[in-house]
Amino acid sequence: MSTDAATARLAFEVVKTACSNCNLRELCLPIGLPQDDLRRLDELVSTRRRLKRGDHLYRAGQAFESIYAVRSGFFKTDVLIEDGRDQVTGFQMTGELLGLDGISSEIHTCNAIALEDSEVCAIPFSHLESLSRQIHTLQHHFHKVMSREIVRDHGVMMLLGTMRAEERLAAFLLNLSQRFKARGYSPAEFNLRMSRDEIGSYLGLKLETVSRAFSRFQEDGLLAVHQRKVRILNTAGLRKLMTHQRG
Amino acid sequence: MSTDAATARLAFEVVKTACSNCNLRELCLPIGLPQDDLRRLDELVSTRRRLKRGDHLYRAGQAFESIYAVRSGFFKTDVLIEDGRDQVTGFQMTGELLGLDGISSEIHTCNAIALEDSEVCAIPFSHLESLSRQIHTLQHHFHKVMSREIVRDHGVMMLLGTMRAEERLAAFLLNLSQRFKARGYSPAEFNLRMSRDEIGSYLGLKLETVSRAFSRFQEDGLLAVHQRKVRILNTAGLRKLMTHQRG
DNA sequence: TGCCGTGTTTGATCCACGTCAACCCTGCAC
DNA sequence: GTGCAGGGTTGACGTGGATCAAACACGGCA
Structure with a gap:
């Protein structure tokens, strides 16, 4: 790429990045x-x-200064402990925030890793706090975002604490589907950005179990899956599988 | 109790309740x-x-107006779904906040239930927001509290996703111990306020498994347990059990 | 083109925890 | 005291998912 072209491209993106014309403004922090x-x-x-x-x-242990909004791409966050265990705590897509865990101790407590080429906006936290002291709506919205993260975590706890393998995967796929839909993509057909191992870590399962559940869903006609390409054929069936199945 | 005595008692407690002389001010929202x-x-x-x-x-589905600080007593929060499954999402003790989950949708998403006679301070959320627009330290501290809740949830996800039964119970007991200690109680000897079933729900285990793990710890000399009375005999042993045990 | 590395699928076996069931302990009502 | 109810413990057995292992699919590269 020529230098001129690169410059032009950069300028273009600077314009795009301003929150006021960002096409994510309905998903991201500026909402409302x-x-x-x-x-x-x-x-x-x-x-x-x-x-x-x-x-x-960022990595666990680094000083916390900013939170990040995903502009494009796809991330995972995970927590490692010495003995080698790790737990994927979430997957983040466009418009979602990363780094909220770092506020409490001013040190990041997990790792955030790009699962595909990505771009983020860095939002210095002290700056966000001072602005949200001035803009009531921003303050309130930020509180809602943090609270939503807590509610999401409760959902994952429910999933990990009470659901069986196939229910977990069904819940996971429906959640992804709904988030793709909210971003204007097909809720029925998408590419997974993460490996079976990463899905397994998130869902508290081994990768073999995840793979088997995928195969089972395919046998049952709930979805078509080939490697990371997923097409949901029967949303209602997945939803039913997720909720009862018990008793 | 005579009316006069009741009035006197009430007045006394109003004084005590003001944050500025509350003996919880080093644990609770006013910290720092x-x-x-x-x-x-x-x-x-x-x-x-x-x-x-x-x-x-409060109950899931109720309108959210206030968050609550535990003044005395002990709570659990849980999430139920139709098919009867429920997941205990946390246990709260003095100085801890309840209700943060409700901010996101202005509706409580879980139930909060007193596990013993308790008292809470209700903090109207809109009031907290307006005051924290004025008091920087309060704003920052509140953000830290929310963030700490997210970090705690990640810990529970790790526990539910990667640990085995005895590791989970060890982690749970060490966590309780440390929180009692922070409140000036013995970290080694305490009464559980929750049933085996509630512990099991929190840890993603059945009550029988919890009970068996307690018995095992007792056999191994890690603790003495009789019903809900627990005395930790070997903290280091519990900690070791919690971290490795793998490989 | 064939080779290699990484991720995925599938099968066979194992085991930690769930399930079911009996029994026990403690506190409370009478 | 006796009876009863609600939790807790313990045992026997079953099973869902982990583990171990082999083969397969795909992309990158020489």
Whole structure:
């Protein structure tokens, strides 16, 4: 790529990145802000950062300064302990925030890793706090985002604590489907960005069990799956599988 | 009790309840606030509420208005789904906050139930938001509290996703121990406020498995347990059990 | 083109925990 | 005291998912 072309491309993206014209503004932090306040948000995003597949956005133990909004791409967060165990705590897609775990101790407590080439907006946290002292709507929305994360975690606890393998995978796929839909993609057909092992870690299962559950769903006509390509054929069936199956 | 005595008692407690002289101020929301700001917090706590063992502080589906600080007593929160499954999502003791899950949708998403006679301070959320727009330290501390809840949830996910029964129970007991210690109680000897079934629900185990793990710990000399009375004899042993045991 | 590495699928076996059931302990009502 | 109810413990047995192992699919590369 020529230098000129690169410059032009950069300029283009700087424009796009301002919250006020970002096409994610209905998903991301600015949601529900009136135009005036929205423009004040533009100063909030200090830097963007591009990551290649496999890159760490941050690591457990690093000092916390910013939270990050996913502009494009796909992430996972995970927690490791010495003895080698690790738990994937979440998968984040466009418009979702990363780094909220770091606020409590001012040190990141998990790793955030790009599962595909990605781009994030860095939002210095002190800046976000000061702006949200001025903009009531922003403050409230930020609180909602944190609370939503807590509610999501409760859902995962329910999943890990009470569901069996196939129910967990069904719940996981329906959740992904619904999030793709909210972003204007097909809720029925999508590519998984994560490996069977990563799905297993998130769901508290071994990769073989995940693979077997996929095969079972395919046998039962609930979905068509080939490697990471998934097509949901029977949403209602998946939903039914997820909720009862018990008793 | 005579009416006069009741009035006197009430007055006494109103005094005690003001955040600025509350003996929980080092554990609870006011942590780290200078005296001046602390006094402004006194107006924050609108009402106290007493609950008897078994009472609901709030239920899933109710409108969210306030968060609650536990003044005395012990709570559990749980999530139920139609088919009868339920998951205990946490146990809360003095100085801890309840209700953060409700912020996201303005509806409580779980039930909060007193496990013993308890008292809470109700903090109207809109009031907390407006005060934290004025008091930087309060705002920051509140963010830390929410973040800490997220980190705690990640810990539970790790526990549910990767640990085996005895490791889970060891982790649970060590966590309780440490929280009792932080409140000035013995970290080695305490009464469980919850049933085996509730512990099991929290840990993703059946009550029989919890009971067997207790018995095993006793056989191994790690603790003495009789019904809900627990005495930890070998903290290091429990900690070792919790971390490796794998490979 | 064939080879290699990484991720996925599938099968055979094992075991930790769930399930079912009996019994026990403690507190409470009478 | 005696009876009863609700939790807790313990045992025998079954099973869902882990583990171990082999083969397969696919992309990258020489």
